[in-house]
Amino acid sequence: MLGQLVVNGLLMGSVFALIASGLAFIYxxxxxxxxxxxxxxxxxxxxxxxxxxxxxxxILLALPITFLVMGIIGLLDYRFLVRPVLQAPRLAQALTTxxxxxxxxxxxxxxxxxxxxxxxxxxxxxxLSVANLNVGMARLMAGLAGAASxxxxxxxxxxxxxxxxxxxxxxxxxxxTLIGIDLERMYALSLVISMLCTGVAGVFLSQFYYxxxxxxxxxxxxxxxxxxxxxxxSMPGAFIGGLIVGLTQAFGGFFMNPVLKDAIIxxxxxxxxxxxxxxxFGW
Amino acid sequence: xxxxxxxxxxLLLIGLVLPLVITPSFYRHIMTMTVMYACLAEAWNIVxxxxxxxxxxxxVFFGLGAYSSALxxxxxxxxxxxxxxxxxxxxxxxxAVIGWASFKTSGIYFAIATLGxxxxxxxxxxxxxxxxxxxxxEMPILPxxxxxxxxxxxxxPYYYMILGLLVLFFWLVTKIGASRFGYYLRTINISEVAxxxxxxxxxxxxxxxxxxxxxxxxxxxxxxxxxxxxxxPWSVFPSAISMTMLFITxxxxxxxxxxxxxxxxxxxxxGELTRGALGGQGKGIDLFLxxxxxxxxxxxxxxxxxxxxxxxxxxxxxxxEQTA
Numbered sequence: 355m356l357g358q359l360v361v362n363g364l365l366m367g368s369v370f371a372l373i374a375s376g377l378a379f380i381y382x383x384x385x386x387x388x389x390x391x392x393x394x395x396x397x398x399x400x401x402x403x404x405x406x407x408x409x410x411x412x413i414l415l416a417l418p419i420t421f422l423v424m425g426i427i428g429l430l431d432y433r434f435l436v437r438p439v440l441q442a443p444r445l446a447q448a449l450t451t452x453x454x455x456x457x458x459x460x461x462x463x464x465x466x467x468x469x470x471x472x473x474x475x476x477x478x479x480x481x482l483s484v485a486n487l488n489v490g491m492a493r494l495m496a497g498l499a500g501a502a503s504x505x506x507x508x509x510x511x512x513x514x515x516x517x518x519x520x521x522x523x524x525x526x527x528x529x530x531t532l533i534g535i536d537l538e539r540m541y542a543l544s545l546v547i548s549m550l551c552t553g554v555a556g557v558f559l560s561q562f563y564y565x566x567x568x569x570x571x572x573x574x575x576x577x578x579x580x581x582x583x584x585x586x587x588s589m590p591g592a593f594i595g596g597l598i599v600g601l602t603q604a605f606g607g608f609f610m611n612p613v614l615k616d617a618i619i620x621x622x623x624x625x626x627x628x629x630x631x632x633x634x635f636g637w
Numbered sequence: 638x639x640x641x642x643x644x645x646x647x648l649l650l651i652g653l654v655l656p657l658v659i660t661p662s663f664y665r666h667i668m669t670m671t672v673m674y675a676c677l678a679e680a681w682n683i684v685x686x687x688x689x690x691x692x693x694x695x696x697v698f699f700g701l702g703a704y705s706s707a708l709x710x711x712x713x714x715x716x717x718x719x720x721x722x723x724x725x726x727x728x729x730x731x732x733a734v735i736g737w738a739s740f741k742t743s744g745i746y747f748a749i750a751t752l753g754x755x756x757x758x759x760x761x762x763x764x765x766x767x768x769x770x771x772x773x774x775e776m777p778i779l780p781x782x783x784x785x786x787x788x789x790x791x792x793x794p795y796y797y798m799i800l801g802l803l804v805l806f807f808w809l810v811t812k813i814g815a816s817r818f819g820y821y822l823r824t825i826n827i828s829e830v831a832x833x834x835x836x837x838x839x840x841x842x843x844x845x846x847x848x849x850x851x852x853x854x855x856x857x858x859x860x861x862x863x864x865x866x867x868x869x870p871w872s873v874f875p876s877a878i879s880m881t882m883l884f885i886t887x888x889x890x891x892x893x894x895x896x897x898x899x900x901x902x903x904x905x906x907x908g909e910l911t912r913g914a915l916g917g918q919g920k921g922i923d924l925f926l927x928x929x930x931x932x933x934x935x936x937x938x939x940x941x942x943x944x945x946x947x948x949x950x951x952x953x954x955x956x957x958e959q960t961a
Contacts, residue, residue, distance in 0.1 A: 387745055438936045446939035448691055448748070449887055452880060453931030456924055463921030567921075571876070575756060578749050586745070613764045620757040627750055628738035 358487055359604045365489070365497030367600020369555055372500040373577035374584070374592040375507055376551035381586060382524035383544040386436065386447050390455035391577070392570025394549065397458055398424050398556025399565045400466060406473040406560075413477040413557060420553045428549030432542045440541075455570070462567035471565045478561055496558035503554050504593055507547070511589060520544055572616070576603070579623045585632055594634065598622075648898065649804065656796050663913075665792040669864065671905040672799045673857055674885055678897030679806040680853035681882035686891035687819060688846040689826030693879050694735075694751035697758045698728040698851040700873040702858025704762065706786075707774040707868055717786040717863055724855040732851035736844045752876065759874035773869025776862070786863045795864050802860070803898070806853060810894040822846055823892070884927075888934050890941030899943060904930070 373395060380388045388394075401423050405416035431454065439450045478491035511517040522530040523540055531537055563569070580599045584591025599619055607615035626634075652672070656665050677699065684692050705727055706720025731754075739750035763771045779785040788794040813819045821842045824832040832839050862868050881904075889900025904927075911923045938945040 387748070435932060435936075439939075442935065442939050443689075444745070445685065445689070445691060445883075445887060445891065446935040449884065449931050450935045453928045453935070455928075456931065457928030460921035460925035460928055463924065572756075575753065579753065582746065582749060611764055613760060617757050617760040620753040623753055624735075624738050624750060627742070627746060632742065 355608075357485075359608055360601065361487055361489055362493070363601035363604030364597055365493050365600070366603065367580075367597035368497040368500035368504070368593075369559060369596075370573075370576050370580050370599050371593040371596025372503055372551055372555045373573060374580040374596050375504060375589060376548040376555070377577055377581055378586075378589060378592050379507075379520075379544050379548040379551065381581075383520050384436065384440065384541055385527075386440065387444075387451070388548070389448055389452040389574075390431075390458065391548075391552065392572075392574025393455035393458040394424070394427070394552050394570075395556050395559075395573060396462060396565075396567065396570040397427065398553045399560040399563070399569065400462060401553075402557040402560040403471060403473055403565050406475055410475065413561065417554070417557050420557050421550055424549040424553040424556075425546050428546040429542060431549075432545045436545065437541075459567050459570070466567065468567060473560055473565075476561050490562060492558075492562035496561065499554055499558045500596075503551065504589075507551070508589060516540075516543070575616075576619065579619055582623065583626060584634060591634060645895070652800055652803075653797075656793060662792050665796060667906055667909045669792060669796045669799060670909065671901050672796065672803050673860065673864075674881060674905050675898045675901035676799065676803050676806050676857050677854060677878070677882045678885040678889070678901055679803070679810055679894075680850045680857070682810060682886045682891060682894075682897050683813065683822070683853075684843075684846045684850040685883060686886050686893070686896065687814065687822040687826065688843060689822075690740075690843060690847065691745075691748040691883070692751050692847065692850070693748050693876070693883070694753070694755035694758075695850065695854050695882055696755050696874055696876060696878040697731065697751075698854035699858040699861070699878060700758055700762065700870070701728045701731065702855030703862035703868045703873040704768060704774075704858075705855070706859040707776060707862050708768060710776060711774055716784070717859065718784075721856060721859040724859050725852045728851040728855035729848050732848045733844065736847045740840055740843050740847075752879075755874065755876050755879055759870050762870040762874060769869075771870060773867060773872070776866040778866075787866070795860075799857075799860055799864075802856065807894055807898065809853075814894060818842070818845070826892070884931060887939070888930070888941055890943045893941075893943070896941055896943065900941070903942070 373391070377388060377391055380386055380391075398420050401420045402413075402416050405411050405419050409415075409419075411419075435450055435454055439447050442450075476492060478495050481488055481490045482494060483489075511521055519530070519535045519540055520543070522533070522535060523537065527537065530540075559573075576599050577596070580595035581592050582595070583598055584593070584595030602619050602622055603615050606618035610618065656668055659665070659668075677695075681692065681695055684690050684695075702721070702724035705724035706717045709715040709720040709723060710717055735750060735754055739747045762768060768774070776787075778789065779787045781788045781791070783794075813822075821832070821837045824835070824837055825839055825842060829839050858873060861873065865872075885900035885904055886897050887900075888904055889898065890896030908923060908927065911926055915922045934942065934945075938948065
């Protein structure tokens with residue numbers, strides 16, 4: 355049973371980590387907290403849902419379609435909402451991104467209605483049994499996709515020139531401009547990458563998760579906690595943080611009242627803030 | 638922000654007379670909610686507007702105020718006024734703990750911590766069976782009197798009580814704004830490092846602002862509970878109320894005493910009336926309107942509608958006027 359909990363926790367944690375790295379990709383270079391992130395995740399889940407329900411395509415085709423839609427949303431978001439408030443006070447930024455999120459919720463409510471939906475013709479069916487562990491295929495794939503995307507992002511940041519440029523901006527904007535990095539392009543790129551992370555997470559989540567207009571905020575909270583546990587802006591930190599959140603949720607839900615499983619995470623979070631305020635991997 | 642004191646008195650006069658002119662109880666309810674949200678936003682204004690700390694979980698204190706009075710009345714048969722005081726003490730304590738844990742680091746940790754506390758509080762109250770969990774608490778019907786904090790079927794007494802509270806809060810925020818404490822808060826808002834450098838005890842004043850806001854919010858919570866006579870975790874702990882406080886303040890003009898009042902006067906009736914006109918269809922049109930306004934105000938003028946009006950072309954001669 356313990357092994358089962360660990361596996362479930364790690365798989366879900368890997369998805370949280372992916373959502374959290376999407377957040378980190380905006381917070382690092384743009385120095386902006388994206389309150390619409392959960393609702394963007396909801397949007398990508400609905401895109402995946404429509405792909406399966408209306409176009410009857412499997413996940414291999416749903417993924418590029420979602421990428422395309424989320425990429426376009428990311429560019430529009432940057433051009434019309436994020437860029438005007440980049441220099442504004444944090445409060446104004448918070449309100450703009452929150453407003454965008456509420457707008458997405460309203461659109462989802464308007465076009466899709468408030469019902470809980472699930473994809474009926476999912477690509478990943480059944481479950482995998484190894485030893486006495488039993489893992490749903492959809493969850494397994496989501497966990498693997500999270501880890502794989504995360505590895506890809508890490509390699510991109512660490513070894514590609516563009517990735518290094520993104521990191522340079524996160525460290526010091528002025529210095530980055532001085533050595534000839536085009537801020538505008540890097541900002542747009544970071545936002546699009548963040549949207550792609552959301553796309554992967556949304557498509558794989560939609561294989562086994564309920565889809566409804568306000569699915570975003572609770573998932574976003576988990577991702578936030580993951581990011582803070584790891585230390586803001588640290589990519590390996592975000593991954594470990596995601597796994598910790600996943601494990602805490604799995605164990606908390608099993609050993610205590612399931613209603614309290616999210617509550618435990620916040621308690622861990624507040625405790626950590628008090629005693630290790632910069633996170634486990636923060637500077 | 639308004640040109641003179643006369644403007645404030647005029648607003649107060651309108652506030653006093655309006656429910657006597659427009660009598661249907663639906664509209665009186667909207668007025669009561671408008672004034673209550675103005676009070677909530679005024680409280681938020683101290684920690685968010687003056688001190689610049691993005692508190693996203695102030696609804697916790699609203700809920701604690703509501704539950705304190707509800708539990709004291711239903712479980713121990715005590716007066717709701719005692720509940721009001723207990724709510725204030727509990728909220729202040731909780732605020733002090735949250736502040737202690739999260740003010741050590743930069744602002745964004747505080748924002749996320751407070752957001753988390755809001756969710757945590759609702760979860761706890763849903764699963765707390767002694768406090769009736771998700772069923773909610775129905776207040777017993779007591780004879781109408783100020784002592785019982787109940788006026789059966791009458792909306793006017795509630796309205797004038799909350800209006801009185803708003804006048805008190807407005808006066809308090811004005812006083813704070815002009816005091817040494819207010820200058821400390823604004824300094825912290827502009828730059829914590831600079832504040833520290835000139836000798837302001839940043840942590841202490843952030844805590845004070847947060848605790849004060851919590852106490853004020855708690856009073857509104859008790860009022861809400863006595864006004865509706867029924868509460869459940871979803872109605873008094875939704876994160877939407879926290880966001881509304883922030884939105885109203887920024888919309889009207891954060892860091893000014895009149896901003897929250899103006900913001901609430903525009904946004905709450907607008908929200909209630911659009912919901913009334915279009916609502917019940919679950920189509921989210923009122924949500925969409927809200928979202929559009931949020932984005933519009935921050936992109937056009939992050940200092941709020943009062944500043945926006947000042948920028949209108951036919952008022953150009955006043956643009957170089959003192960803004961604070």
